[in-house]
Amino acid sequence: MTEYLIRRVLQSLLVIFLITLVTFGLIHAAPGGPTKMMLSPGLSQEALDMQAHNLGLDKPLPVQYLNWVGGLLKGDLGFTFKNHLPVGQVLWPTVGNTLILMSVAWIFSMIIAIPWGIYNSTREYGFSDQTSSFISYIGFAMPTFWFGILLQEYFSLKLDWLPLSDMYAMGNEGNIGDLFMHMILPISVLTLGFLASYVKYSRASMLEVLEQDYIRTARAKGVPERKVVFRHALRNALIPIITILGLDLPILVGGATLTETVFNWPGMGRLFVEMANAREYSVLMAITIITAVVVVIGNLIADILYAVVDPRVQLGGKGGRSA
Numbered sequence: 001m002t003e004y005l006i007r008r009v010l011q012s013l014l015v016i017f018l019i020t021l022v023t024f025g026l027i028h029a030a031p032g033g034p035t036k037m038m039l040s041p042g043l044s045q046e047a048l049d050m051q052a053h054n055l056g057l058d059k060p061l062p063v064q065y066l067n068w069v070g071g072l073l074k075g076d077l078g079f080t081f082k083n084h085l086p087v088g089q090v091l092w093p094t095v096g097n098t099l100i101l102m103s104v105a106w107i108f109s110m111i112i113a114i115p116w117g118i119y120n121s122t123r124e125y126g127f128s129d130q131t132s133s134f135i136s137y138i139g140f141a142m143p144t145f146w147f148g149i150l151l152q153e154y155f156s157l158k159l160d161w162l163p164l165s166d167m168y169a170m171g172n173e174g175n176i177g178d179l180f181m182h183m184i185l186p187i188s189v190l191t192l193g194f195l196a197s198y199v200k201y202s203r204a205s206m207l208e209v210l211e212q213d214y215i216r217t218a219r220a221k222g223v224p225e226r227k228v229v230f231r232h233a234l235r236n237a238l239i240p241i242i243t244i245l246g247l248d249l250p251i252l253v254g255g256a257t258l259t260e261t262v263f264n265w266p267g268m269g270r271l272f273v274e275m276a277n278a279r280e281y282s283v284l285m286a287i288t289i290i291t292a293v294v295v296v297i298g299n300l301i302a303d304i305l306y307a308v309v310d311p312r313v314q315l316g317g318k319g320g321r322s323a
Helices: 002-029 045-054 059-072 087-122 127-141 145-160 176-210 213-220 226-253 256-262 268-278 281-309
Strands: none
Touching: 002 059, 002 281, 087 127, 087 145, 087 176, 087 226, 087 268, 087 281, 127 176, 145 176, 145 256, 176 256, 213 226, 226 281, 256 268, 268 281
């Protein structure tokens, strides 16, 4: 186990290093690089050169990359080009706002979807199974932004039951009740999207396990169906589900760009769109790196949970099956 963890951590560090190289290269190769952002009819060339010098943009690209990575290792994400504000000052509040929204939707979806999918696998093609399939089709087919606009149109503009957008009403910042009311519509949109995949994956995974020979043997021996499902089948069925949950973990930080934009939620997804339009490359690179790190951590957590759920998975053991 220890050997496996060390190997996976080293692999993760290599992946993060390669991501920093690719991110830095793509951002600086994009049309309208950082220096273009400072161009203004009112500034002289001397002033532009001074700004480029202050931001370190006049140095060779390898030196800029090393300075950027060195800053990352110290927790320094750099400065914005327009206002020269610390990137962390702009970024970290939006990460917290995204976590509030996404974590509630994610947990709520898992609580509903996974038990529902498992139940449907034992009642294949029944009313509950057909209902979940219908909801999943809607979740996969309906554009997120359109569903959000429909909810705003009906519940906010027509019925006036819920707030239209934003995180708080003006003057109610920090009010938990007001925050809850503002979260209902965006969480409804996000939950539908999560449900569409989680119900399908949990049902399909459970059905595959229930068709195995050892399950038929358990049933032939007269083992109660409830025990067959929850003791013999569930543990093996959870492995593909853990994979999906681990891959979706970065969403909690990266946010849902369209949902946050439609509901004007001050999160990381909406910030990425705003910074892309403003060509604030330092902020874009910081968001990309943070998301990449969470992706790597999510995959590492999923690999570790394999061994917890299924002891037959020998992580790094000789003759064992690697996760």
